[in-house]
Amino acid sequence: MTSPESASPSRPAKAAGFALLGVAAVALIIGVVSLFGGGSDTPPSAEGSSTAPPAQTGSEPPSTPSSAPAGTTTTVPPTTTVPPTSSAAVPPPPVTQPGAAKVPVRVYNNSTITGLAVKAADDVRANGWNVEGTGNYSQGTIPTTTVYFRPGTEEEASAKELASVLRARVEPRFDGIQSSAPGIILIVTNDYQGASKNK
Known part of the structure; x- marks a missing residue:
């Protein structure tokens, strides 16, 4: 039997292990649902891209591969969102100063x-x-x-x-x-x- 002093340090490790197992199980379920949840309404060529969430930037396509082999689970890490690269980052050519005061x-x-x-x-x-x-x-x-x-x-x-x-x-x-x-x-x-x- 282990004494209370030696058992207490392993409790946080066990809790962290269970939490990681829970996260892995959720990811596995999402992957399986993404892979097989399309049903017969989705054409085979669009399986990989139809279940991926839309890109948050509005201009970038989903980054989930569309040619994943059957039976494999592909997960998209949360860091794939690309920051906006709209033309607002590049100022227009300075023909005149935008919004310059129109002098009388x-x-x-x-x-x-x-x-x-x-x-x-x-x-x-x-x-x-x-x-x-x-x-x-x-x-x-x-x-x-x-x-x-x-x-x-x-x-x-x-x-x-x-x-x-x-x-x-x-x-x-x-x-x-x-x-x-x-x-x-x-x-x-x-x-x-x-x-x-x-x-």
């Missing part, structure tokens, strides 16, 4: 077309910018429709985005408009094409 815009006509600033202002508003005013620019001749910004401010990203939408040139402010109120300045000329249709 003033639109000036430097063309021979009457009302072109108003038409351009409508295009600017239709694409999400706030237009603070329209008018004529008569201090010189601007060679092509251009969006102007103050370098080093939030105007730059917004001006580049607006220029892309309007198919216009984008440049830092020049001396003649350097001291104008903050915001983007759009000066439209005879070559103004309007907003691109693929936006």
